[in-house]
Amino acid sequence: MNEKILVVDDEKEIADLLDVYLKNDGYTVYKFYNGTDALAxxxxxxxDLAILDVMLPxxxxxxxxxKIRESYYFPVIMLTAKIADTDKIMGLxxxxxDYITKPFNPLEVVARVKTQLRRFQRYNPAIGQPQEKNEFDIRGLIINKDSHRCTLFGKELSLTPIEFSLLWYLCEHQGRVVSSEELFEAVWKEKYLNSNNTVMAHIGRLREKMKEPAKNPKFIKTVWGVGYEIE
Structure with missing residues (x-):
């Protein structure tokens, strides 16, 4: 299993309770008491699923x-003390x-989580991601997975298989900061070790081929201390 569940509730007792029950069922839980940290x-x-309290500080x-629906399709369950029909309608x-009102039975929440995940996985094979694409066109950067070709402003880039895979992965996760560890394990299929500069070196070569300025690149942005992102 090991699906990842985002839990956001400013009532610590409730968030902690959900944390315990979900972890006991084998889920990985990311727990937050405010919306700012959750969005970060x-x-x-x-x-793979989010449980959101409506009233946050x-x-x-x-x-x-x-904000989630601007980019992602994974299930969202609203959890709130509000019982007015207008609030339920707004959330949906x-x-x-789904919509669960407080007080609640944590076992019911876990059951609804399972139902939503099962339904979503059945109809969306690429869990949590937008529909799979074979080509991306990002401001003049065109990369095609089927032909394994990449062009920038109409000029073809001569990329090694590793460079192509790195660029494809970043384009596939456009708008999200991808860590060096995630990039390495996704492309090299090996365990990432600390102080591994392999990704940084390949990103540097990619930028050279794209004629990207080192200090202010237009495509592959460095988020210091976190990773890389194509905005």
Missing amino acids: CLKKTLP DIDGFHICQ TIGAD
Whole structure:
């Protein structure tokens, strides 16, 4: 199993309770008590399902759900003390898949999580990701997986298989910061070790071939201390 569940609730007792029950069922849980930290987590880790409280101290759950639906399709369960039909309708309208009101039985929440994941995995083989694409066109950078060709502003780039795979992975995860560890393990299919500069060296060669300025690249951005991103 080991699906990743994002839990956001400012009531620590509730968040901690869900954390315990979900982990006991084999899920990996990313737990937050505010919306800001939860949105920051989404840039680094893509969950398979989110459980969002509506009433948060900074950003409400409806806003987080809207931000998720701008890029992702994984299931969202709204969890709130609000019982008005208008709140339920709003949550479902902006893209939530289910709605649970407090107080609740944590076993029921786990059961609904399983139901949503099972339904989503059945109809969406590429879990949590937009539909699989064979070509990306990002501001003049065109990369095609089938032909294994890449052009920049109409000029073909001569890429090694490793360079192509790195660039494809970044394009496939456009808008998300990808860590060096994730890139290495996805492309080289080996365990990443600390102080491994392999990814950095290949990214440097990629930028040279793309004639990217080192200080302010237009395509492959460095997020210091985190990884790389194609915006």
